Amino acid sequence: MADRTKAVILIGDGLGDRPVAELDGRTPLEAADTPTLDSIAADGECGQMDPIGPGVRAGSDTAHLAILGYDPYRVYTGRGPFEALGIGMEVEHGDVCFRCNFATLEGELKLEGEEFSGAKIADRRAGRIASGTAELAAAVNGMVIEDVTCLVKESVEHRAALILRGPGLGPKVSDVDPHEEGVAPHAARGEDEPSAKAARILNQFVLRSWEKLKDHPVNREREQEGKPPANVVMPRGAGLAPHLTPFAEKYGIAGACVVETGLIAGIGRYLAMTVPEVPGATGGMDTDELALARKIVEMLEGHDFVLCNLKAPDLGGHDGKAQQKMAAAQKLDALARYVLDHAPGDLHLAVTADHSTPISFGDHTGDTVPLAIHGPNVRPDGVQAFSERAVVGGGLVRVRGRDLMPILTNLMGVQEKFGA
């Protein structure tokens, strides 16, 4: 038997794109100068990847779950759990989790029967409150309603996450956040009995959050400064924290996530992977991609597998900036160069994206993304460059995100045989 190798998946977040007029019909990846990625393609095996399935518009969370081998259609009931994970909360299987905004409510909130009344949302983001949310979150954190504990933690600006932890809770809960201003919060409804319990608790939580926050010192100060108070928590995006087999148990190897965004870090932690801090990794265009690269190499010392996500390409896609996205692709190229040059021992390096974020669309699309796998055990296929179209005709043809870990663990020589 050959020696086992290690493996790295390098994900350019939102890297896939469509032809861009200002680039003469090329994609940013086609137009960018990426000699390392091209050499990876030329020496490796290439193809297209549907992160979830053909045409399906993937989120970063669902795509990363799929790429790590977990079926998002089975495990993903909503963004809440991943949002909570992303900001460092400890999420447990069975928690019902929500994304929240601190918002500004005008009036005297009442919960009568099954409706909120007496107050309207004046600002869904409380003036994009920039400080004090840690104190506000602390004021509403830890409430116990019936037999359920409500855990709250602040994220950036007006954002926060809420976990309902207790017996018999379901995730099919409608949003309290009305997604518009000038109206009362919507009382949550549950689609089934466990979800109805979660909805009942959630409505109580919202009412009490207002009671606790309306006269909070942070808000008194904001009002004195003429700023809208952050006097209520508006939950949305309910999701049940799923049971996910830990990565090491699923694959029999130790894995790490070297990532910049809380959402993907949260997924890594939920899978009990190592998720190190990476000083210099900002998640922006100013990120130090070589800091990420050095951390990958460092992680490879004690782990068989590292997933790395570079957020930068997604930003240009969302903002419609082709030149910026080209620069981000070049950051990915530099990152890959460092990893190839410094990896200890034999390595399979897969380069791909979690989804496309085309310049022309400004949001995630369901187009395929390019995939190239480089390393000692692949069958090079004649593809000469790394881009959405250059990989067409490669030996990997067209696979799905969920195929990638089986493909890699096969190349690594660490996969159990199925059968005899």
Added chain:
Amino acid sequence: MADRTKAVILIGDGLGDRPVAELDGRTPLEAADTPTLDSIAADGECGQMDPIGPGVRAGSDTAHLAILGYDPYRVYTGRGPFEALGIGMEVEHGDVCFRCNFATLEGELKLEGEEFSGAKIADRRAGRIASGTAELAAAVNGMVIEDVTCLVKESVEHRAALILRGPGLGPKVSDVDPHEEGVAPHAARGEDEPSAKAARILNQFVLRSWEKLKDHPVNREREQEGKPPANVVMPRGAGLAPHLTPFAEKYGIAGACVVETGLIAGIGRYLAMTVPEVPGATGGMDTDELALARKIVEMLEGHDFVLCNLKAPDLGGHDGKAQQKMAAAQKLDALARYVLDHAPGDLHLAVTADHSTPISFGDHTGDTVPLAIHGPNVRPDGVQAFSERAVVGGGLVRVRGRDLMPILTNLMGVQEKFGA
């Protein structure tokens, strides 16, 4: 975010083929002069499509269900419901439906215990009876047996459809039609309790149909003319009318079906799509393909999506006429030209087939069909012509019928994101 576009799927019925000796090994599509289809391929993104799955011989009904995004393995229990829909019957979720023949029975039919006796099928098609079936269907339509209503409507020649509508009916019912002559009808059997109820009702229906039809004026007249009487209804092909989410609810867009055959019109109506009459569309080689094209353009004014099926290519395939199938491909080309020239606003146009009907085989086969998608958001891939083999190497590679709607709604910019 970019603007939404509209989309058209143009289906050449049975268009796919195999190499034909008299065409020097070319397929009819390869041999035909189809400059518009070729330009769609050249400017678009291409690949092969398995309407159901690799190698699976698709019917027109199952293929259209799949292409519209409904899993035929889940929803299709038999042709009955689609036959009934195809002749304009109102089918409801839960109905158990059958294809039927008016047939000629000799003897005195009895139902003793669980077997038919006393009579034999002399002609399964009642001499391909050409007129009078509306009166015959009316004579047996509306019978109530136990708590089940029996609805019957004539189709062309000796064909008809039967709906059993009532509580607790199942579709796993064997055929009464013995599929041969000179034997008694087979008493239906049910595989489970609901199907046993349907079988019991069905057998009673068959017996009563003979009682009502044997002396019917239409049959007396036929006998005077020396023609075989259509004196019994022979059901086969039981199927349960499935629950299908309406198209508009499934995709959030309004859809229309511009089609020639009752079967596909019935599927469109069942999905609550708009199914307009198309004067001049005959379903034959003499069809006015530009009438179909004009109707597509008209439908695009009020709908986001139009599926069009041109029946002509299938006819040459079934009849083994290569030149005729080439001419049918050229009709499809003209149809596509008109749509491209007259579509209002941005459009994604997908051209494909629901299955292959090779000249050399004379029936549907499970070969792949070509697929080309043209429009503002695709990644052109270097394919230069539209045919079974010219699309190999295209960017779509090889997808399934069920992938087409996700791929299109992604390109159209109307698909919800899965995840965050």
